[in-house]
Amino acid sequence: GESVGLHLPTLSVQEGDNSIINCAYSNSASDYFIWYKQESGKGPQFIIDIRSNMDKRQGQRVTVLLNKTVKHLSLQIAATQPGDSAVYFCAERGGSNYKLTFGKGTLLTVNP
Amino acid sequence: GAGVSQSPSNKVTEKGKDVELRCDPISGHTALYWYRQSLGQGLEFLIYFQGNSAPDKSGLPSDRFSAERTGGSVSTLTIQRTQQEDSAVYLCASSIRYRGGTEAFFGQGTRLTVV
Numbered sequence: 001g002e003s004v005g006l007h008l009p010t011l012s013v014q015e016g017d018n019s020i021i022n023c024a025y026s027n028s029a030s031d032y033f034i035w036y037k038q039e040s041g042k043g044p045q046f047i048i049d050i051r052s053n054m055d056k057r058q059g060q061r062v063t064v065l066l067n068k069t070v071k072h073l074s075l076q077i078a079a080t081q082p083g084d085s086a087v088y089f090c091a092e093r094g095g096s097n098y099k100l101t102f103g104k105g106t107l108l109t110v111n112p
Numbered sequence: 113g114a115g116v117s118q119s120p121s122n123k124v125t126e127k128g129k130d131v132e133l134r135c136d137p138i139s140g141h142t143a144l145y146w147y148r149q150s151l152g153q154g155l156e157f158l159i160y161f162q163g164n165s166a167p168d169k170s171g172l173p174s175d176r177f178s179a180e181r182t183g184g185s186v187s188t189l190t191i192q193r194t195q196q197e198d199s200a201v202y203l204c205a206s207s208i209r210y211r212g213g214t215e216a217f218f219g220q221g222t223r224l225t226v227v
Contacts, residue, residue: 100216
C-alpha cells in the first residue's frame with residue numbers, strides 16, 4: 001500500500017504461504033534494481049538483483065519480477081518462513097551518476 | 113576490512129553538542145551513501161559521494177548536517193548542535209561504480225541518541 005512519509009507499509013502472512021512484496025519505481029531510465037532485506041538491529045543485506053534487460057530472475061526461494069511498462073518491481077518469497085520476517089527495500093539505479101535510490105520499504109511479518 | 117565499517121556503533125550525546133560519525137567503505141568502492149533511519153521507518157537519503165564528482169547533498173535535512181569524504185575513502189558525517197529529532201540509526205553504504213550493476217553494501221549503522 002501507499003506509505004505516508006517514511007512510515008512503512010506492512011504485509012502479514014502465514015508460515016508456508018507465498019509472499020509478494022511490491023515496489024513502484026520512479027525513473028524510466030533506471031537500468032538496475034535490487035532487493036534488500038533488513039532484520040531488526042542490522043543493516044540492509046542484498047537478496048537479489050535484476051537488470052533492465054530482464055523481466056524475471058530467480059534465486060533460492062525468491063523471484064524478482066520487473067515490469068518496465070508500469071515501472072513496477074516485485075519480490076516473491078516462496079514458502080515464507082519466520083526467519084523471513086524483516087523490512088524489505090527495493091532500490092533502483094538510474095542516471096549518469098549511477099546513484100542507487102531506495103524505496104520506503106515494506107515490513108513483512110510471518111505468523112507461525 | 114571485508115565489509116563496510118561504521119563507528120561508533122552507539123553514541124549518546126547531549127542536546128546541543130556536535131557529533132561525528134565515521135564510515136570506512138569497502139576498499140576500492142568509489143560510491144558512498146549516508147542514510148538515516150528512525151525506529152520502524154524507512155531509509156532517508158542524506159548524501160551520496162561518487163568518485164571525484166561533486167557530492168549529491170540533496171537529502172541533508174538542514175545546514176547542521178555536513179559530510180566529507182577524504183581521499184575517496186573514509187567518510188565523516190557531522191551533525192552540529194544536535195537536537196532530539198536527530199536521534200536515529202545512521203547507515204553508510206558503499207558500492208563500485210560499474211556499468212554492469214552491483215549492489216551497495218551496508219554497514220551495521222551508528223545508533224545516535226540525543227538526550
